[in-house]
Amino acid sequence: MSAQVHQTSSLKEYFAALASGVFTSLKGMWITFRYVWAVKPVSIEYPEVREVLPDRARMRLFNDVQNCISCTQCAMACPVDCIYIASEKFPEGTEIKKTSNGQPIRLHLTQFTIDTALCCYCGLCTTVCPTECLTHSHDFEFSAYTIDQMKYDYLAPDIIAWRDRIVKS
Numbered sequence: 230m231s232a233q234v235h236q237t238s239s240l241k242e243y244f245a246a247l248a249s250g251v252f253t254s255l256k257g258m259w260i261t262f263r264y265v266w267a268v269k270p271v272s273i274e275y276p277e278v279r280e281v282l283p284d285r286a287r288m289r290l291f292n293d294v295q296n297c298i299s300c301t302q303c304a305m306a307c308p309v310d311c312i313y314i315a316s317e318k319f320p321e322g323t324e325i326k327k328t329s330n331g332q333p334i335r336l337h338l339t340q341f342t343i344d345t346a347l348c349c350y351c352g353l354c355t356t357v358c359p360t361e362c363l364t365h366s367h368d369f370e371f372s373a374y375t376i377d378q379m380k381y382d383y384l385a386p387d388i389i390a391w392r393d394r395i396v397k398s
């Protein structure tokens with residue numbers, strides 16, 4: 230008699246475990262199918278598809294040097310001192326040009342370099358720039374093989390050429 234009771238109890242446990250296994254499997258599959266059919270995927274097929282970044286996203290820095298007045302405010306605001314600027318006076322009698330927002334360009338910019346390997350993308354330099362020539366672009370694909378390649382000379386022709394695709398106005 231005792232052996233029969235024990236056998237019945239084991240069978241009950243067996244079927245209870247079986248039912249629980251089937252139930253939890255169906256529950257897991259329901260979550261999977263819900264994501265397959267009903268929930269929009271969050272992943273994208275990069276690089277064929279590129280995410281549209283928020284307007285205020287801070288990616289690679291760009292200085293539109295033709296509107297830079299060499300005021301050095303960006304370098305002074307930079308918490309990691311990664312902006313290097315040099316300028317000199319124009320020769321006597323040189324016509325003073327103006328930036329696109331009407332500020333006189335009184336100094337000749339001879340160096341504008343940012344070591345973006347040091348940059349923490351805080352945005353302080355772009356915030357203080359009086360001519361708004363220094364901006365964070367939406368360029369985020371700028372990995373490099375060596376750390377030296379992360380240092381940008383914004384007076385170099387190839388970097389000046391970024392303007393065509395970065396500056397919207």
Ligand code: SF4
Nearest residue numbers: 307348349351352354
């Ligand atoms: S964004 Fe980079 S370069 Fe500009 S102030 Fe911050 S750390 Fe310096």
Ligand code: SF4
Nearest residue numbers: 297298300301303358
């Ligand atoms: S704050 Fe702007 S205008 Fe002044 S040096 Fe920097 S980039 Fe040029």
